[in-house]
Structure formats: C-alpha cells, structure tokens
Amino acid sequence: MPEKLKEGDLIEVSVDSKVLRGILMPSTKSALVLKLENGYNIGIETRKIKNIKLLKQPEKKGKVLEKLDLDKNLKNVLILHTGGTVASRVDYKTGGVSAKFEPEELIELFPELKKIVNIKSKLLFNIFSEDMNFSHYKKMARAVYDNSDKFDGIIITHGTDTLGYTACALAFMLENLHIPVILVGAQRSSDRGSSDAFLNLFCAASFIAKVDFVGVGICMHDLSSDDNCVILPACKTRKLHTSRRDAFRVVNGNIIAKVSKAGDILELAKIPDKTGKLTLKDKLEDKVGILRLYPNISTKQINQFKSYKGIVIEGTGLGHINKESINAVKNLINSGLIVIMTSQCIFGRVNMNVYSRGRELLNIGVISAGDMLTETVYIKLAWLLANYSKKEAKELITKNLRNELSERSVYEEKFIEF
C-alpha cells in the first residue's frame, strides 16, 4: 500500500483485469480493505494489486454541536464519561468496538435527555472497564466530590465488566454523599439502533429528576425487553450474565427503584436520609487480593499473598477451604493479614459455625463476610486498610457501612429470577 494514502481516501485499485473503486479502510500488510460504493467492505490480497490511484481525499467537516440551553425548572445533572459500551463506536484502527465518544455527542444522539434534566458532560477518561484500577476510582471519586455542590445529581457512564466494583468503591470513598450518583452501562454499544444505552441513561436521568436519592446506584435494564430499568444498590449488585441487557442483578438484597420507559417511578425502596458532611476518603490499599478456592488447589496459590495486607477467600459452600490449605492460611494471618471469607455460591450467607472446618477457620482468625459479595469485600477491605488502622479495619469489615451487609436474609420465592 503506498504510504501517502490515508484511511478515508477514495481510491481506484487495479486487480487482474478489474478496476475497483472505493474508500480505503484500515488495512493490513497482506490485504487492503476497500469500502465499495454499495457500502460493502471487501479485502483484496495486496500481492494481486497492480496499481492504486488516489481519486479524492475526504473533506474535513467541522462538527457543530448544539448549544445547550438551561431550563431553570429542571435539575442539573453532570454526566461523567469514563468509556465502555454505553458510549462506544466502531474503531477503524482495530475493527473492534471502542469508546470514542466526545461527551457532547451523547446528548446529540439522545436529545430526549435534555427534556428531563439540564445536562453538562465531561470526559474523565476513555477506557474499557477491564482496564480500570484504583487510580481511576480516585479520579472518579474526586470528580464527584468536586462537583457535588454544583449539581443535583451525577451520572457516570461506565463499561459493564467491572462496573460493580466501581460502584462499590465510590460508595465507600464518598462518605455522607448528599446527591445521587448513578452508574450507567450498556450491553449493546450505542452505535447500534438496538442499544440499551439510551433507555439506561434516560431512566437514570428520570430517577435523578424525580427522586431525592442520596448515594451511589447502578441503572440497567430490568429484563431483556425495553420496558423498565432498575436502580440497583452499589454494593449488592453483580454482573451475572455475559451478554444479556438485564445482566446486572441484586445479590442478597433488593432493588432501589424501578423506572419505566416513560420515566415513571414504578417501585421505590426507602431512601436513606442525608447525614453529615460529605467527606472524600479516596485512599485504597493495593496489597489486597482475592483467592478463589477450588478442588486440588496448591498451597503455593495461597502463599503468594504473603506480602499482602489482606485477602478475601471465596470459599466453598458456607465458607470452607480444604484441609491442606488451612496451615497456609494460618501462616498468612500470623504474618499480619486480615483474611475474610465469602462464598462462591454467590447467593446466601457465610456461616462458619455449622461444620467443624468452619469453626477451625474461625479459630485461626478467618472473618466471616456474612452476605456480602466477594467483590464488595475486596473493595471494602482495600478501603478500610487504607483509611483506618488494622484494628479498626478488622472491626468495621463486619459492620454495615454502605448497605453492603444485611442482617436479615429475606425470603423470596425464587432467590434468582431467571
């Protein structure tokens, strides 16, 4: 491929006895990809190409974005943009879907949002959620903190893969949060007409507009249908499906609200009161990890955490590990680690008093996580160890701080809905 050619150029390619005309798309060394006039992309092996002629370079169009007028009667909402499917489009370089939206484009694409709330939007960063780490949580928490007095609510667009971790981290980092912060993801990218991004955003905005909620929530589809969305609790929600629109479900808890496609609030749980002054506690301890127990596990797996300050063990059943691992865990605790036990059953509560193995673990100092999610305990432990003394952390891990731990296991006919 001649080097002076650029993606987007209109070119003519001579192959065999044929001349093909089209727009140059991202290509590889071995094959040139051409977008034909009929819209189709085809690949042509470069060794077959006799000649390439440049016909026209693309015109550069300056994009004029609509200026937003503020409506004094509406709440002011800030959309913080972090990347992910909710605001993604096709990437020519990789051919994959990637986050490449200017924040204003979101409003241009979803003009209905303007009727519910006054929107301002800001690009924090633009990454896939699997690439997020504690430094990103800090940036997000800081952005919420800095804007919490200027806005009535904040929406954070986020990739779905690790959205649950982020929601939980923000809930802990922003103590006494006095506005709603709703994380919104999408399972179908917004470059397609079937995207769930719009309804999720719309319902999040409607919820902020109509409910004086305080704290962190997640807004996603209730079911596969585009009927309702649910506002989910930050620390009790898990992505339980790889691809469905309704992938996010509450584990050991209840939804905060159900919002219809018309923006009506269909169901609403008791909203917590505003308490105290917002404090930003944005430190997180890096030396915290998760260990998932499995049959035939090597003690080497456990020993690798020696230099850590705390780990969450996702044990079996009510909170167990195999006989061979006990000594290794004991050594970790003796060297100063806080060890918390959750269950890989996902649903239900850890109880280490039932079997002798559990009691043995309690005796060596393993702490039960109750009905908290593994992911939640991981974030909570990292947050406690960074902001409190070890002694305090050990006490607080078993206390309910952000609705992450419930005392009662409420009966539902089906503990999981589908």
Place this chain on the structure above:
Amino acid sequence: MNYQKLGFKCGVECHQQLEGKKLFCSCPAIIKDDKPDFIVRRKLRASAGEKGAVDIAAKYEQKIGKEFIYNIYKDCTCLVELDDEPPHEVNKDALKIALQISMLLNARINDKIQFMRKVVIDGSNTSAFQRTALIAMDGYIETSKGRVNIPTICLEEEAAKIVEKTDVQVVYNLSRLGIPLLEIATDASIKDPEHAKEVSEKIGMILRSVDGIKRGLGTIRQDVNVSIENGTRVELKGFQELKSIPKVIQGEIDRQLKLIQKGEKLKSEVRNAKPDGTSEFLRPMPGAERMYPETDIPTIDITPEMMSKILEREINFDKFLIKGLDNNFVAKVLIDIPKEIKSRLNLDSSKLKDSDFLLVLNEISKGAPRQAAIDMLADIIKDGKLNVKKYKGVSDKELESDIKGIIAKNKGASINALVGEIMKKYHGKVEGKKVVDLIKKLS
C-alpha cells in the same frame, strides 16, 4: 411498448433461504407460527453509520417510533436472535453454498469476506441491522436476450417475519430471523418485463442445482428495481409467483408514465407487489450510507484449499438452453429428475452424462412428451442407450385423424373413456392434456 425508447432500466434481486442451521447461531433454520413461548418488547433508534450520517430510511422509521414485539420460540430462537448475545462463528455450510452458487454464476469470489451491519430499524432485525457479506462480484448468466451481469452475490441473515402491524406496534415472529439468505443481484441490463421473469427463473434454476437450498412457499423472494426516463428508481417486492413479475413491472411503468404526464415529482421508494398486478407504497428507498463493519465477526479468508472443495457437481446450464424449452423445465430435468431416479427408481443417476441429458431434452423439443423425461433417462441408465422410437412423438395430424376415428367408433362414450382408449395406444408418446383438448375440439 418500446422499452428501449422508454429508457427502461431493470434489475432483479433474488433472495434464497438455506437449509440447516442459522447463519450465526446453532438454532435450526425452521419457521414456526404457533403460540410463542415468550414475548420481548423493544424499541429501536436511528444511529449514525461509519461516516457519521443517519440513513434516511432509518430516520423515517424512528419518526414513527413504534414498539416492536418479538415472538420467541424456545426451540428455534436463542439469545443471538434476541440481540442479547453476540453472533457465533459464521455457519460454514451456508458459506460453502454461497461459494458454490458464486462459481455457478461465474462470479469472482472475494479474497477476504467481511460481514457488514446494514442498518434496518423497521424492527425486522432485533439488532437494528442485518448482517450481510459480499461474497462474490462480477458474475453473469446467459439468457435468450443476451448476457445479464450479476455484480453482487451476498450472504446475509433473513429478517424476522411480520405477524401483525398497528399504528403503535409491530409484532414479529423471531423464528425466521437469522436463517441464512443468499442475495443475488443483477445489474440494470434487463431488457423488458418478460425478460425480468426469465432472469428470475434462470437464477432460481441455478440455486436449485446445489444441495442445501430451502424449497417451498416463501423460501425464495424476488425484488425488482425498475426505472424509466424522467421517472425514478422504484423497488418492487413481495411477488407471489414469478408469473406476476411482468404484469407488476408493467403496472409500475404505467404508474410512472402517468405521474410524469401530470408533471408530478416521483419519489424513490419501495413498493409492495399486489396480486392484481398493481403495487402499493411500503417505505422510502434506503440510502447508501447504511452499512458499517460487523466487528463481532472476524474477517474470513477464502483460501484456495477451501475453494477446491467447493464444487461437487457443476452444471453448465447454458449448454442446455434449447429452443422451445423453458428454463424451469430444463432445471427440472437436470436437477430434480436425477434426484427422483435415485430415490424412487433406485437407479444410479450419477451415471448420466451431459450428452444424455442433451439427447433427452432434444427429443422433447422435437415432440416427445415432457413426462417421459424420467423414463427416458431411466432407460439410458438401465440399457446404456435410448430407444428413441419408443418415445417418438406423434405428429398432430396423425393424432387428430386417429382421434376422429376413435370418436366415430365409440359414439356416446364419455371423454374419460375416449382418453383411456387413445392413451392405451400412445402411452408415453403424447401428453394426456393434449389428448383431452383434442377430443373436446373434435367431438
């Protein structure tokens, strides 16, 4: 009507469903229409394509703002059809058929095949786009009125079938969505309305020549693009049968001529063919900016090894175009009859050579009855040769005089009795229908 003078331009698109599994999941390619197991409701929005522009057709659909209801059948729809799971790998069997057909249509197969998302937001695709790939280009077929080019051969997903439509919602049957569909498009070189029918027949015949093609009502559909000078391009679809194609095209020409005469501006649109030969407005013509790459499916390399395994039996239909015989009959002799010989008569029809088919077709064109084709071919397999005399046609004159004689001999006999008498003598040499007609004429 002088179509050349009219500036008549016409092209045909044939859509053929394939058997087996769906294109991007392992659901069986079957269509159900009983009570659905589940229902899912969705809304779709117009989205900007690769070049940033929203398609006109897409905008039109969004303005209507309908809700879509999808009927779900557990055994033939899954999360892929529901747009709740990314597509699986492309169905290799369907791809193979697409390559076979491309070769039979003398087309140049692309080195690399990339599936695209063609924006469709009328709800017929839950994803709001149809997955489609350009498999081959620059094919052609020969017809009685010269060569007709086939610029594109595509492999795509069949859309969901409409069940019910009101002002606020459309109900779709999701079982049809995702069935592999071959799209064969000619250029605008079709000469006249009758020619459009011939071209459709010929393409249908080539499609039937490979295994894995769905047969029966609704499994093949034709879209016809028509325009005349000072008029505009209109797409006609929904033909019940090939026979109606010339009439509907003629109706569209007349409609456009009338509007041109009145000085009205014609709109490029998609129209639905009605059984009475007229057509009605369906939707505006979609623009060109409606495709972007399907990034969930990696590009497919078409290797020489893959191609070498593609063709099992190649039929060069052009060799068999014999004056006086229509394409459909020729296709029947070449494709359906060998299958029947194998299944019903238990004979090895793969022994038949092109020259055997030619011999039989020639005899039929000279007057041997059509229904004798299977016996003639069976004889060739059994005896190694064809006794031409056994099936020699009878001249009309000879037949007429004989019939007259038999009517005279059997005065008062019913038509059925007379037919029986004559067929006893001419079994396998004349067609029953012809005998009935002659008796009616002569008695």
